[in-house]
Amino acid sequence: MKCPICGGELKKMVEKSNLKGFGVLTEFYRCVSCEEELMTEDQFRKGMDKIIELKAKILVSSVEGDYIKLPKELAKRFKGKSIELIPGEDRIVVISK
Numbered sequence: 001m002k003c004p005i006c007g008g009e010l011k012k013m014v015e016k017s018n019l020k021g022f023g024v025l026t027e028f029y030r031c032v033s034c035e036e037e038l039m040t041e042d043q044f045r046k047g048m049d050k051i052i053e054l055k056a057k058i059l060v061s062s063v064e065g066d067y068i069k070l071p072k073e074l075a076k077r078f079k080g081k082s083i084e085l086i087p088g089e090d091r092i093v094v095i096s097k
């Protein structure tokens with residue numbers, strides 16, 4: 001892969017970067033000559049998956065009373081589907097039906 005700006009060599013990097021307000025380890029390409037950074041769709045998706053994991057951790061602290069607020073990304077995934085919550089010893093399993 002070549003840099004779309006200067007045609008220089010792109011180097012694969014793994015760094016903690018800020019993605020949508022979350023500091024997650026993400027993989028991306030950085031140009032060795034002009035330092036332009038870019039992400040492939042696949043790299044972006046992996047980063048987003050990590051955010052969903054982080055949000056899932058936040059979810060635990062936002063349990064109030066008898067309902068659980070789903071993070072937006074999970075809500076989008078389960079939109080229109082019935083889900084079942086199965087409480088385990090140290091986890092709650094969400095099953096979509």
Ligand SMILES: [Zn+2]
Nearest residue numbers: 003006031034
């Ligand atoms: Zn470049």
